[in-house]
Amino acid sequence: xxxxxxxxxxxxxxxxxxxxxxxxxxxxxxxxxxxxxxxxxxxxxxxxxxxxxxxxxxxxxxxxxxxxxxxxxxxxxxxxxxxxxxxxxxxxxxxxxxxxxxxxxxxxxxxxxxxxxxxxxxxxxxxxxxxxxxxxx
Numbered sequence: 079x080x081x082x083x084x085x086x087x088x089x090x091x092x093x094x095x096x097x098x099x100x101x102x103x104x105x106x107x108x109x110x111x112x113x114x115x116x117x118x119x120x121x122x123x124x125x126x127x128x129x130x131x132x133x134x135x136x137x138x139x140x141x142x143x144x145x146x147x148x149x150x151x152x153x154x155x156x157x158x159x160x161x162x163x164x165x166x167x168x169x170x171x172x173x174x175x176x177x178x179x180x181x182x183x184x185x186x187x188x189x190x191x192x193x194x195x196x197x198x199x200x201x202x203x204x205x206x207x208x209x210x211x212x213x214x215x
Contacts, residue, residue, distance in 0.1 A: 102198070135215060136195055148193055157182040164203070171199055181205055 098108045142148055153161070157179065164178035177199050184192060185205050191212040194200050200213055 132195055139193060139195070151183050151187065153179045153183060154186070157186060160185065168199075168203060171202060173199055173203065177203075184211065 094105055094108065098105045101108065103111075139148075143150065160182040161175060161178040164181055165173055165175060167173075168178075177196065180192060180194070181200075181203055183189070185207050188207055190208055191214060192200060193214045195215075197213055200211055203211070205211060
């Protein structure tokens, strides 16, 4: 891999550092990701979503959900307090309401395995009914 030095305006540097911190990435990782995304779009700078393995996996997951391959459950009234506790406990991730609701429902149902493309959050969260979730894919 060839190393390159890139000079950025101060305001871009600040935004880049904040985004890297938010996503728990290095600035180099974030920069490489941005360049790869730009190149996948043909360098056009357009708004179309780049073709990627993550997008393909998400499309397959949605198809599986549509055919009933995976069970889905609703959030119950008693889950909301646990969701709030999880959002507060993992605020530095940040863990949002949707991910916290998945954890709360899995805890309530005793589910050990979760299908997710968001491994970064679910690798860190510790459910009350086991030491960690098994994550798919």
